[in-house]
Amino acid sequence: MIVHSASSSASPAGGSAQPADIPELIDSSRSIGAFAADVGCGYEAARQMRRRGRIAPQHWPHVMAASRRHGIAGVSYEWLAGRAAAAMQEEAA
Numbered sequence: 001m002i003v004h005s006a007s008s009s010a011s012p013a014g015g016s017a018q019p020a021d022i023p024e025l026i027d028s029s030r031s032i033g034a035f036a037a038d039v040g041c042g043y044e045a046a047r048q049m050r051r052r053g054r055i056a057p058q059h060w061p062h063v064m065a066a067s068r069r070h071g072i073a074g075v076s077y078e079w080l081a082g083r084a085a086a087a088m089q090e091e092a093a
Contacts (some may be wrong), residue, residue, distance in 0.1 A: 018074030022083050025063075028072060035053045038066045050083035053079055 019025040026049065029035035036046035039089040049055045055063055060080050067075035 008052075016070075016072050018079070019072065022053045022055060022087070023050050025067070025072070025075065027071075039063050039090040053090070057084075 003053060016028065019028065026032060026035045029038065031047045033043050036043045037059065039046070039059055041049075041059055041062075045056075045059075049059075058079075060077060063080065064075055064077070
C-alpha cells in the first residue's frame with residue numbers, strides 16, 4: 001500500500017503532489033515490500049525499479065491504479081514514460 005507521510009505536499013484535491021521521480025514514488029509506500037504488493041510485483045522487482053529509477057511498462061497500469069487509490073497526483077503513462085526515458089539517458093551517459 002502506498003502511504004503518505006505527514007510532511008508530503010498535498011494537492012488541492014487532498015491527495016499528494018506528483019512525485020519527482022520513481023524512487024520518490026516508491027518511497028511514498030511504507031516499504032518496498034508494500035509497494036511491490038500494491039502493484040503486484042515481487043520485492044526484488046520493486047527494489048530494482050527504485051534503484052534504476054524506472055518501472056517496466058508491464059507494471060504501469062498497476063502503478064497508475066495504486067497511485068490513484070492512494071491519491072498520488074500525476075502518475076500517468078506519459079509521466080512513467082518520461083521517467084523511463086530520463087533514467088535510460090542517465091544510464092547511457
